[in-house]
Amino acid sequence: MRRFLVPGLLVTCCVGFCLGRSGAPDDTRRRVGRRIIQLTAPRTSGSVSLEEALAKRRSVRQFSSQALTPDQISQLAWAGQGITERTQGLRTAPSAGSTYPITLYFVSADGVFRYRPEEHALEEVANGDVRAVMAGTAGGPMTSAPLSIVVTGSAAKVAERFRQEARTYTLLEAGHVTQNILLQAVCLDLGAVPIGGVDKRLVSESCRLARGHDPLYVVAVGYAASQETQSGQTAEGTPAVTGKRALLIVPSQAYSDEELFGTMRMLEAAGVQLTLAGSRAGVMRGMGGGVVESRVTLNQVRAADFDAVIFIGGYGATEYYGNPLALGIAREAERGKKVLAATGLAPTTLASAGVLRGVRATGVLEEQARMQQMGAIFTGAAVERDGYIVTANGPAAVMGFGRAIIDALGGY
Numbered sequence: 001m002r003r004f005l006v007p008g009l010l011v012t013c014c015v016g017f018c019l020g021r022s023g024a025p026d027d028t029r030r031r032v033g034r035r036i037i038q039l040t041a042p043r044t045s046g047s048v049s050l051e052e053a054l055a056k057r058r059s060v061r062q063f064s065s066q067a068l069t070p071d072q073i074s075q076l077a078w079a080g081q082g083i084t085e086r087t088q089g090l091r092t093a094p095s096a097g098s099t100y101p102i103t104l105y106f107v108s109a110d111g112v113f114r115y116r117p118e119e120h121a122l123e124e125v126a127n128g129d130v131r132a133v134m135a136g137t138a139g140g141p142m143t144s145a146p147l148s149i150v151v152t153g154s155a156a157k158v159a160e161r162f163r164q165e166a167r168t169y170t171l172l173e174a175g176h177v178t179q180n181i182l183l184q185a186v187c188l189d190l191g192a193v194p195i196g197g198v199d200k201r202l203v204s205e206s207c208r209l210a211r212g213h214d215p216l217y218v219v220a221v222g223y224a225a226s227q228e229t230q231s232g233q234t235a236e237g238t239p240a241v242t243g244k245r246a247l248l249i250v251p252s253q254a255y256s257d258e259e260l261f262g263t264m265r266m267l268e269a270a271g272v273q274l275t276l277a278g279s280r281a282g283v284m285r286g287m288g289g290g291v292v293e294s295r296v297t298l299n300q301v302r303a304a305d306f307d308a309v310i311f312i313g314g315y316g317a318t319e320y321y322g323n324p325l326a327l328g329i330a331r332e333a334e335r336g337k338k339v340l341a342a343t344g345l346a347p348t349t350l351a352s353a354g355v356l357r358g359v360r361a362t363g364v365l366e367e368q369a370r371m372q373q374m375g376a377i378f379t380g381a382a383v384e385r386d387g388y389i390v391t392a393n394g395p396a397a398v399m400g401f402g403r404a405i406i407d408a409l410g411g412y
Contacts, residue, residue, distance in 0.1 A: 035124040037113070040071050042078035042120070048187040057182055060191025063145045063222035065269065072188050073106065076149065076221060077115045077122070079184035080104050080177045091117060093176040096169040101157040102177050105150040105207050107131055112207045130206040132261045133291050134218075136199045141220035143261075144269045151177055151217040152209055174216040181219050191224030206291065225269075241409040242271030246308040246339075247301055249326060250294065251316030252278045257288035258395035259343050260312045266402030272308075272409065277301050279319060279326075287314050298325040303333035307409055313344020313364075313394065320349045327353040334389075339408040341390040343401050350391070351376050360386040362393050 068076075081104050082092045091100060104115040106122060109129045113122035134150075135142035142148050151174050159166035178194050185192035195218040203215040246267055250260060264274060278284055278294040285291055303309050309329060311320065320326035330353035333340045342350050347363035348370055350356050357375030362384040372378050383392045383400040388408055392401035 036116075036119075037122045037124075039074035039077060039120050039122060042075055042082055046187050050183075053183045053186040056186050058191075059193040060224040061141050061193050061220075062225035062271070063141065063191060063220070063269065064225055065146065065265075066223045067146050068190070068222065072190065073122075073147070074120070075188060076147075076181055076184055077104065077106070078120065079180045080149065080151070081115060081117045082120065083117050089118070093173060093180055095173050096158060096165075097161045099158045099161060099169075100173075101154045101170050102173055103152045103154070103210065103213055104177070105152060105209065107134060107148045107150060107207060108146060114210075125208050126206075128257070128289055129261055130290070132264050133206040133293075134198075134203050136202045136293055141193050142195060142198075142218060143265055145220035145222040147221045149181060149219045149221060150203060150207055150209075150215050151181075151219065152213040153216050154210075154212050155214075156212050171216065178217050178219055181221070185219075185221055190221055192219055192221045194219050202293065241406055243273070244271070244307040244409045245273045245275070245305070246310055246405075246409075247303070247306040247329075248274060248276050248310045248312055249298070249320065249329070250276055250278050250284055250292065250312045251314055251319055252280055252284050252294075254314050254316035255284065255286045255312050256314035256344055256395055257286035257290040259314065259398055259401075260286065260292070261290060262395070262398035263310065263312070263343070263402050263405070266399065267405065270406045270409075272406070275301070275306070279323065287316075298323070298329065301329065303329050303338055304336055306333075306338065308339035308341065308405060309333040310339075310405065311342035311346035311349050313342070313346040315345070317345040317349065320346070321352050323349075330355055337388055339388050339390065339405060341392075341401070341405050341408075343392040343397070344394045347371065347376075347391040350389070355389070359389055360384050361389065361391040363391060364393055 079092055081102060084090050084092055106113045111127040112125040112130060114125050116123055131148060132143045153170040153174050155166040155170045158169050162169055182192050198215060198218050200215050267274060275296060276292060276294050277296040277298055279298055281294055281297050283291055283293050326349055330340060330350055334355040345364055347361055348367045351371040351374040359376060360379055361376045362379050362381045363371060368378045382397040383404050385404045390404045390408055
C-alpha cells in the first residue's frame, strides 16, 4: 500500500480518498516527476446565502490544528479560480480581458501545491512544511492555520493587452479572488484572514513560485479556535498564554525541522510571540531541508526580555555546548526564573551551563552520561518538566514538549 500526503489529508492510493465526477476514485498521477492530485467536484449550491456569508465574515487569526477535508480544499480552490464555463474558460472571479494572471498556491504541513483550474487539480511544487519559513519573523496565522492560500499574480501577462494598467488590473483581480475565498470559507464554517504584509522574497523562495509571479496576498484558512480556546484553552487542551514572549535559539545549521516547526506551531496557536535567534544572522537550514532566517544574534538578546528561552535540537545543536553567549543566556533565564526548555541534543547545552544540577531532565540517550556528569538527574522520559525547566528527547516528543512549555508559561 502506497501512501502520500495532500494538504490537510492523508491519501491512500489503494482505496482512494474521494470520488470525482464519475464516482470512481480520483485520478492521482505524476507529471514530470510531480504529483497531480485530482480534487473532488465542486458544489455550485449551498445552504448559506450571500447575505448571510457577508454578515458573518470576520478575520480569524487563531486556529485549531484540525485539518481541512478534501471537499473543503476543493471548494476553496474552485471559489478562488475555478472554471464556471468550459467553452470560454470563464472563472469564478472577473478578469480584465479574460487574461487570468492569478495563480493560487496551497501551503500546508504536507507541502506546496499549485492549483490548476483547467483540471481542477493540485500539482505538487514542494514537499515538507514551509509555513514557518514562509511567514518568517511575522509568524502568526500563516504558521498556526492548517492551510494558507498564496494568491500570486503576473502583471506581465496582463501587460500583453493592457500595458499601463497591468499592475492595477492584476491587484484588482487578486482582491476579487481573495474575497471569493473568504466568503467560501464562511459557507464552509471555516475561519480565514487575508494577510497583505508578507515578506515577498521569503514567500517566493519557500513556495517556489513560478518566475514572474509575485505573491500579492496570503489567506490563512482553518477551523477557528473554539470559544473555549479563546477563553483560556488551546485546541489541544493546553492553556492559552496570549501575550507571552519566547526566544527560540536555533543552530545555525542542521537543526531539527520537526523540533523547530512543531514547537513553533504549538506556541503560536497558544498566542505566544516568537523570536528566532542564532549564532549569526541570515538563513539557517535544517536537517530536513527547512529554511528559516534569523535576524537576531545571540549577542543582541537578553533572557530578561522573554518569558521563555527554548533551545532547539538537531545535529547542529552541539555548536552551543561551549558557546559562552548561549550558556550565559541559559544561566540568565534560570536566575530570572524564566521558562527554560531544550529538546533533542540541546539539553546538553543546559547541562553545560550548570542549570541542570539536581534537576530531573531528559534528552537523547547518547548524551545521558555527559548530562549526568554535569549534575542532571537523567530520566530518559520523552518529556520531563522540573519546575520551570522543560526538556524532551527529540522530534517524536514535540507535542508533549510544546504542551509542557505552554503549561509552564501559564503557571500550571
